[in-house]
Amino acid sequence: MSDNYIFELSSNVTRKSVLYKNRFGINISADLYIPTNFDETKKYAGLIIGAPYGGVKEQGPGIYAQSMAERGFVALTFDPSYNGYSGGEPRHISSPDLFVEDFSAAVDYLGTRSFIDRHKIGVIGICGSGGFGISAAQVDRRIKAVATVSMYDISRVAANGWKDSFTEEERNNILDSVAEQRYEDFEAAQPALAQRGAPIGFDENTDPIGREFGEFYSTPRGYHPNSITQFTITSSMSFMNLPLLTHIKSISPRPLLFIIGEHAHSRYFSEDAFEMAAEPKELYVIPNAGHVDLYDKTDVIPFDKLESFFTENFK
Numbered sequence: 001m002s003d004n005y006i007f008e009l010s011s012n013v014t015r016k017s018v019l020y021k022n023r024f025g026i027n028i029s030a031d032l033y034i035p036t037n038f039d040e041t042k043k044y045a046g047l048i049i050g051a052p053y054g055g056v057k058e059q060g061p062g063i064y065a066q067s068m069a070e071r072g073f074v075a076l077t078f079d080p081s082y083n084g085y086s087g088g089e090p091r092h093i094s095s096p097d098l099f100v101e102d103f104s105a106a107v108d109y110l111g112t113r114s115f116i117d118r119h120k121i122g123v124i125g126i127c128g129s130g131g132f133g134i135s136a137a138q139v140d141r142r143i144k145a146v147a148t149v150s151m152y153d154i155s156r157v158a159a160n161g162w163k164d165s166f167t168e169e170e171r172n173n174i175l176d177s178v179a180e181q182r183y184e185d186f187e188a189a190q191p192a193l194a195q196r197g198a199p200i201g202f203d204e205n206t207d208p209i210g211r212e213f214g215e216f217y218s219t220p221r222g223y224h225p226n227s228i229t230q231f232t233i234t235s236s237m238s239f240m241n242l243p244l245l246t247h248i249k250s251i252s253p254r255p256l257l258f259i260i261g262e263h264a265h266s267r268y269f270s271e272d273a274f275e276m277a278a279e280p281k282e283l284y285v286i287p288n289a290g291h292v293d294l295y296d297k298t299d300v301i302p303f304d305k306l307e308s309f310f311t312e313n314f315k
Contacts, residue, residue, distance in 0.1 A: 029087075133148065147256075
């Protein structure tokens, strides 16, 4: 496996590295997965697969893109702005506006390929990209269908805490701390990074959610050097101010599919977003699965469901 891809390339697909700019002028590094029986004179449905928050295209998103390409779609997965092999300085910035824009930039790229049917472009958002993909679809009506997998609403958890547990005092204390960090970053060579979301050297005493992420990102199972699961501390300020799903009802009549593991610690994000969304919508629960199981476990990920969802809604 070259360049730390966590999976073997299928003989049934071709993977091509591509580069394009988003509307901020940032170079986006992406992989395009194409079926080996590809006919460039035909029009294909296109899928955009977004990485988990802190992830990169060589991990789970590539697994999804490859599997959907094997099923006849052209699939694109990318590194978010300021992360992975995409451009942007300083490194490891995150922002709701940036990460939502990256989806629309992917639509720009796919929709200008001669072999893509512009009326058949959809999104699969994994973890944090579930929220970003939905947010993009709220304003980018070129996105015709959205599926999320183990969705996280990063803005909600940043602003309100885990399961909306923050008091006003706790929220203000965080904002005060971030404001002080801005002074330090302004005078430093590089902005400071928050702690890893996926701990290294975890054990049975590690927080269960952290351990679940560590078992993926911090072991050979999912490790990639570009996926440090850290962002600048000051990135949290914009997430605390800018909600992602305010206009989720406006996606209708375009369809939404929420895929969650039965035992996922994150399932409340999908359940609440499902309640907020207008029809057509579906909540699809994978028995006995957790959150990270749906990153890479090909025997658990419901690829048949994803294929049927997009095929039926691209008619």
